[in-house]
Amino acid sequence: MRKINVGLLGCGTVGTGVAKILIENKDVIRSRVGADLNLKYVADIEMQRDRGIRFDDGVFINDAYKVVDDPDIDIIIEMIGGEGVAKDLILRAIDNGKQVVTANKALLAVHGNAIFKAAMEQGVDLAFEASVGGCMPIIKSLRESLVGNHIKSMAGILNGTCNYILSRSTDDGSSFEAVLAEAQKKGFTEADPTLDIEGVDTAHKLAILTSLAYGMEINFKDIYIEGIANIAPMDIDFAGQFGYKIKLLAISKDVGNAVDARVHPTMIPFDNPLSSVGGVLNAITISGDAIGNMMLYGYGAGMMPTASAVVGDIVDLARNLLTGSSGRVPLLSYQMNNISKIPVIPVDEITTHYYFRFSALDRPGVLSKISGILGDYEISIKSVHQKGRKTKGFVPIVMLTHLAKEAGVKKALSKIFNLDVVSDKPVLIRIEDENQED
Ligand code: HSE
Secondary structure, eight states, X not given: OEEEEEEEEOOSHHHHHHHHHHHHTHHHHHHHHSEEEEXXXXXXXXXXSOOSOOOOTTTEESOHXXXXXXXXXXXXXXXXXXXXXXXXXXHHHHHTTOEEEEOOHHHHHHHHHHHHHHHHHHTOOEEOGGGSSTTOOHHHIIXXXXXXXXXXXXXXXXXXXXXXXXXXXXXXXXXXXXXXXXHHHTTOSOSSTHHHHTTHHHHHHHHHHHHHHHTBOOOOTTSEEOOSTTOOHHHHHHHHHTTEEEEEEEEEEEOSSSEEEEEEEEEEETTSGGGGOOTTEEEEEEEETTTEEEEEEEEOXXXXXXXXXXXXXXXXXXXXXXXXXXXXXXXXXXXGGGOBOOOBOOGGGOEEEEEEEEEEEOOTTHHHHHHHHHHHTTOOEEEEEEOSOOSSSEEEEEEEESSEEHHHHHHHHHHHHTSTTBOSOOEEEEEOOTTOOO
């Protein structure tokens, strides 16, 4: 039986899951691949922690460079994460002609163009299914299953931590801090959880998917990002009263010679299937000219679901090695010479529906002042709701709009904030509602 030697760099949450699957499911993998996937080395600087796995003597080491420089290793699995040493190790592995698997979305989003170029020049495969959406096969879908389509748009819940927090706040009113602590304990969060909460992790993933969908260089820096830290329980409650849920959405649309790519809390109607995706689950809807709409759904974070995607990649690369077919699937879905620099439009240029919440004095004439300013910027109000009545002090005034331009919305809200009858900064939440045409 042929043996493929695998070296694992980083044995944290997902790395441990990968080792478990390779060891515990060895037989079923062998029967599918026709070769043994031999975990020759596992490298991690934290050597004492009990991971619940018995490695053979000499397998667990603390020197990752020994693994990437070992001529017997066929496939390197990078599970360290981040943009530091992981980048160096991946480039060295590529240089040494190794096949590489990584789940490192931060690294690929920021340095992916150079890394993929290096891999292509060296003629090695670099697989990254687990970088987006945990166990959902979204990369394989875009790179292989859907290649007959022009992709028109994608909308996804791509961060398990944020979805967990928003779902728990919606369902049982749990506090943000308590649910975040739980998510950390369960191993869903990034090492630095602000990357989750501020939407950066979602944007890393969106940058990768947007490149695969439209044949463009990875462009993380131009993606508009807004996280979930400012979502108030009151807004979740109002959203529910209007038939909406609030989700942190990654949105990507082909708009001709540019793409609209952004991450922000979004109100979506209850009949949008993404609205029922709760907890740590991820989901993505993809719209293509041949498929219409399709949706993928599955655990987006956590040890074993993410490890499952990594092992799927290892098997793909092992099969390529066994059949001498490395490079069969272009790394970024398009042939290298067909990948261009398609611009991402600034968020100020988008047109969408909005939810506004103003904190205003409950006095005659206040509403007309606010609506007058909105009118000056051609923002047409669909409905107005004043919640509660206070003789002294401020009340929430909630408005839903027809389609409006973001640039005008920003200017109008800033003017409204300056009114002496308005206290706090107005709240703006974008709405994606296909049921509402104008
Ligand atoms: N921190 C990420 C999440 C892990 O919560 O989705 C998976 O990428």
